[in-house]
Amino acid sequence: MFEHENDTIAAICTGTGGAVGIIRISGSHALDAVRTVWRGKRMPGPEYPRVMLYGHIVSENGAGEGEPSLAVFMPGPHSFTGEDVAEIHCHGGSFAARRALRQVLQAGARLAQNGEFTRRAFLNGKLDLTQAEGVLDLINAGSERAGLLAERQLNGAVGSLVREIRAEVVHLLSECESRLDFSEEDLDWMPPDVLREKIGALREQAGNLALTARAGSLIRDGVSLVIAGPPNAGKSSLLNRMLGYDRAIVTPIPGTTRDTLEESVSIGGISFRVTDTAGLREAGEADPVEAMGMERSQQSLGTADIVLWLLDASAPAESFFAQFEAMNRAKNTVRGKFIPCWNKMDGAALSAEELDRAYSFEKTTNETSKPVFEHISARTGDSLDELFRRLEETAWDGLPPSAQSGDAVVSERHAALLEQAANHLDAACECIQAESWELAGSSLRTAAELIGCITGETATPDILDEIFSRFCIGK
Numbered sequence: 225m226f227e228h229e230n231d232t233i234a235a236i237c238t239g240t241g242g243a244v245g246i247i248r249i250s251g252s253h254a255l256d257a258v259r260t261v262w263r264g265k266r267m268p269g270p271e272y273p274r275v276m277l278y279g280h281i282v283s284e285n286g287a288g289e290g291e292p293s294l295a296v297f298m299p300g301p302h303s304f305t306g307e308d309v310a311e312i313h314c315h316g317g318s319f320a321a322r323r324a325l326r327q328v329l330q331a332g333a334r335l336a337q338n339g340e341f342t343r344r345a346f347l348n349g350k351l352d353l354t355q356a357e358g359v360l361d362l363i364n365a366g367s368e369r370a371g372l373l374a375e376r377q378l379n380g381a382v383g384s385l386v387r388e389i390r391a392e393v394v395h396l397l398s399e400c401e402s403r404l405d406f407s408e409e410d411l412d413w414m415p416p417d418v419l420r421e422k423i424g425a426l427r428e429q430a431g432n433l434a435l436t437a438r439a440g441s442l443i444r445d446g447v448s449l450v451i452a453g454p455p456n457a458g459k460s461s462l463l464n465r466m467l468g469y470d471r472a473i474v475t476p477i478p479g480t481t482r483d484t485l486e487e488s489v490s491i492g493g494i495s496f497r498v499t500d501t502a503g504l505r506e507a508g509e510a511d512p513v514e515a516m517g518m519e520r521s522q523q524s525l526g527t528a529d530i531v532l533w534l535l536d537a538s539a540p541a542e543s544f545f546a547q548f549e550a551m552n553r554a555k556n557t558v559r560g561k562f563i564p565c566w567n568k569m570d571g572a573a574l575s576a577e578e579l580d581r582a583y584s585f586e587k588t589t590n591e592t593s594k595p596v597f598e599h600i601s602a603r604t605g606d607s608l609d610e611l612f613r614r615l616e617e618t619a620w621d622g623l624p625p626s627a628q629s630g631d632a633v634v635s636e637r638h639a640a641l642l643e644q645a646a647n648h649l650d651a652a653c654e655c656i657q658a659e660s661w662e663l664a665g666s667s668l669r670t671a672a673e674l675i676g677c678i679t680g681e682t683a684t685p686d687i688l689d690e691i692f693s694r695f696c697i698g699k
Contacts, residue, residue: 230251230252231251231333231334232249232250232251232252232253232254232257232332232333232334233249233250233251233333233334233335233336233337233340233341233344234247234248234249234250234257234325234328234329234333234334234335234336235247235248235325235335235336235340235341235697235698236248236321236322236325236697236698237341237698237699238316238321238698240317240318240321241316241317241318242316243315243316244313244314244315244316245313245314245315245316245317245320245321245324246311246312246313246314246321247311247312247314247321247324247325247328248309248310248311248336248341248698249309249310249311249312249328249333250303250304250305250307250308250309250336250341250344251307251308251333252307252308253332253333254297254307254308254309254310254333255268255269255297255308255310256331256332257310257328257331257332257333258295258297258310258311258312258328260282260327260331260332261281261282261312261324261327261328261331262279262280262281262282262293262295262312263279263280263282263289263290264277264278264279264280264295265278265279266279268295268296268297268310269297270297270299272297273297273298273299274296274297274298275296276294276295276296276313277294277295277296278292278294279292279293279294279295280292280293281293281312281314281323281324281327282327284323284327291314291315291320291323291324293312293313293314293315293324294312294313294314295310295311295312295313296310296311296313297309297310298310298311300348301348301350304341304345304350305341305344305345305348305350306344306345306348306349306350307344307348312324312328335697336697336698337697338692338693338694338695338696338697339360339691339692339693339694339695339696339699340692340697341698341699342356342359342360342692342695342699343356343688343692346680346688352380352383352387352679352680352681353383353677353678353679353680353683353688353691354377354380354382354383354386354638354678354679354680355377355378355379355380355383356680356691356692357377357635357637357691358374358375358376358377358378358379358382359374359378359695359699360694360695360699361373361374361377361378361444361635362374362375362378363695363696363699364444365444366446366488366490366495367443367446367490367493367494367495368490368493369443369492369493369494370443370444370446370495372493373440373443373444373633374444376632376633377633381632382632382633382634382638382678383678383679385433385632386433386638386675386678386679387679387681389426389429389430389433389675390672390675390676390679390681392422392426393426393645393649393668393671393672393675394672396419396422396423396426396668397665397668397669397672399413399414399419400419400652400656400661400664400665400668401661401665403661404661404662404665416656416657416659419656420653420656420657423649423652423653423656423668424649424653426649427646427649427650427653430642430643430645430646430649430675431642431643431646433632433634433638433639433642434634434638434639434642434643434646435639436632436633436634436639437633437634437635437636437638437639438622438623439620439623439633440633440634440635440636441635441636442494442619442620442623443494443633444635445495446488446494446495446496446497447494447495447496447497447529447530447619448496448497448499448527448528448529448530448560449496449497449498449499449528449529449530449531449532449615450498450499450501450525450528450530450531450532451463451498451499451500451501451532451534452501452525452531452532452533452534452554453533453534453535453536453551453567454534454535454536454547454550456536457534457535457536457567457568458534458536458567458568458602458603459500459501459534460485460500461567461602461603462500462532462534462567462600462602463485463487463498463500464602465602465603465605465608466489466498466608467487467489485499485500486498486499486500487500491612491615491616492612492613492615492616492619494616494619496615496619499528501525525554525557525558526557526558526559527559528558528559528560529560529561529619530560530561530562530563530615530618530619531554531555531558531560531561531562531563532563532565532611532615533551533554533555533562533563533564533565534565534566534567535547535548535551535564535565535566535567535597536567536568537566537567537568537569537571537572537574537579537599538568538570538571538572538573541573541574541582544579544582544583548583551564561618561621562595563598563614563615563618564595564596564597564598565597565598565599565600565611566579566597566598566599566600567600567601567602568601568602568603569599569600569601569606569607570601570603570604570606576597576599579597579599580597583595583597598610598611598614634678637678637691638678641674641675641677641678642674642675642678644674645670645671645672645674645675646671648667648668648670648671648674649667649668649671651663651667652664652667652668652671655667
């Protein structure tokens with residue numbers, strides 16, 4: 225738990241290297257601190273709430289006016305933290321902001337701990353815990369879809385739905401407890417079957433919400449995509465084409481790529497962590513350095529969410545059998561999803577249909593086992609749109625449309641609590657069937673506490689410490 229939560233705290237809340245550096249101050253003495261270190265024709269205070277004022281930071285050595293800057297005062301409770309908040313906007317870079325922060329700390333504030341501004345916003349009722357986590361998700365968003373998901377959570381989409389479920393659980397809990405407290409009274413209680421039906425509906429609602437965690441993980445964390453295949457199949461060319469610039473070295477010499485190379489690219493609003501790998505061939509054909517790169521390629525195959533395996537469509541037809549053999553061996557080592565793709569279609573002697581038939585003729589007569597090949601040219605960019613659609617569809621495969629919409633998508637923490645709560649709701653139904661009202665009430669009470677941990681209504685200090693420790697100091 226944070227110490228001295230009533231102290232006035234300060235921190236730099238902007239990244240190093242930007243055009244502007246912002247020092248944020250929060251607490252009962254925020255106004256005193258900013259007035260100590262900043263001067264202007266108009267001074268921050270209740271007379272000018274939420275007005276950006278021009279002035280300068282007081283020089284530490286008393287020589288000259290000091291650095292020109294802006295200051296603003298936002299009185300509580302109508303501020304982000306719910307406390308008095310002041311900010312100084314100075315020049316960017318590391319020196320100016322750090323110097324201004326040092327003066328604020330000398331004026332009586334203390335350095336904020338990780339996530340302490342957002343934690344105070346939560347403790348003061350400005351945000352629930354799901355919204356506070358939405359702040360962190362927005363900071364860490366690596367794609368447009370991840371940013372939109374974080375915004376929905378920050379705006380209360382998850383919190384409001386969870387509170388509705390919990391409120392209904394508490395209502396049904398009161399029904400069970402009243403049967404214990406007034407067992408001799410002839411009150412208008414719900415029939416047990418109706419009570420069980422209502423609890424069952426809540427259990428289904430909680431379970432369905434927990435299922436959205438997989439979509440949340442995909443959107444927040446992205447997808448690991450490994451581009452693999454034989455040497456000179458065009459893997460590095462495809463990575464460069466996806467990025468829109470030359471990131472990987474490309475030559476006609478097989479084995480040019482000796483190590484894995486990872487970059488991020490957004491496809492369909494999903495962040496793909498794309499890994500370009502060294503070409504895979506028989507170990508005896510590779511030199512020691514290339515063999516090390518091939519070993520890393522094999523490791524990448526085993527951990528990827530999606531493997532995009534490139535085959536060389538421009539190679540002589542007699543090489544196809546060896547290419548198919550290598551592809552099938554690699555497919556057996558992949559835990560994720562596998563997409564075969566003919567590359568270099570601009571130089572292919574065969575059509576796409578003939579290439580696909582070559583695989584079918586060589587390897588299988590089982591129609592259901594035939595892979596669906598993509599056909600592209602990394603050099604010209606032909607058919608990349610079709611490949612990107614396939615990648616997006618593969619990433620979403622198995623997820624319900626409601627999860628893909630992202631209206632209310634939970635995190636892994638939320639899902640674990642919802643699943644535990646659902647188990648206790650099941651137990652409550654069994655107890656009601658046996659008319660064991662005390663045990664039913666205990667299960668409902670536990671379910672309500674677990675659901676309350678999601679929004680923070682019943683969260684312990686240890687849970688809060690764990691969540692807010694993931695924040696940076698200025699948030």
